[in-house]
Amino acid sequence: MKTVMRRLLVIALLLFGSRAVTAQTITFTNGNGGAFTIASAVAGQDPTAVSNGAGNFTTNTKKNDGILRIRAQLDLPMPPNTTLTLTLTYPAGTSQGPQVLSITPVDMIVSIPSASTIRTGTVSYAFTATASAGVLAPFQRIVTLTIVP
């Protein structure tokens, strides 16, 4: 019985290990998404939003990965009356356009066809705050991109 179990374990490791090797990967080219400081407004309007281009990301996919999607989420909710909007451009699949990020994963790019290739996309963020948000001391959020079936 012990030998059988060991063999099963080895087989299982080989099977799942091979999935890990061929699994799709996604990588930001820059671990810092930038600094966003809102400091002005037009009288009568909410404070002026700020945005930037935060660089690129790359994906490495394999043909047997199947149809994939890229999702994004935050580690913590944004403060009340503020938003962080992420826009990704990507040479494959269907973009879902700018998406307001939260702690719930949101689809950014869907229907990415399977292919053994490396693709590069761009990342940009927009930060908004209403007058109701008040003054906010510096804080940070961690954005996670995932590429999943």
Place this chain on the structure above:
Amino acid sequence: MIAKFAARTATALSLVAGMAMAAGAQTQTVNFEVKPINQFSITSTAVTLTITTATAGSDPTPVSDATSVWAVTTNQTNAKISANIPTDMPAGTTLGVLLAAPAGATSTAKNLASGAAQDLVTGLTKVKGNALTVTYTLSATAAAGVIAADSRVVTYTMTPGT
């Protein structure tokens, strides 16, 4: 024994699955800050107020103008708007001003004078307001007599909150 191996197998599979998930995820840190913001504006069109009538037995009839508007944005607490004029109005006349207040703020009509600015809107707290009416009122008593065309520049000041 079987249970023991099953547990080990499950642990090993979890680790491998974790490796696969981590391979498809990547993080990026984003930094934010919102600084104190206090902005206001008033349409700068000149206003003309002319007193020409009276009811017999009463002082001349005051005239008002409400064609100007103002706007404000603040993300602080208890900001205020005040105003003054560089020289006092002629004897027997007053120039009053009333700013419509945005939500949550308090507006008080004041007669303008030189010297210390008069508080017109207080309690401006994390608010924006647009196209808010500015009402000027010119009053004159009979004792003021006839006054040739004159003007005053009204200076508004926004004091940030906290």
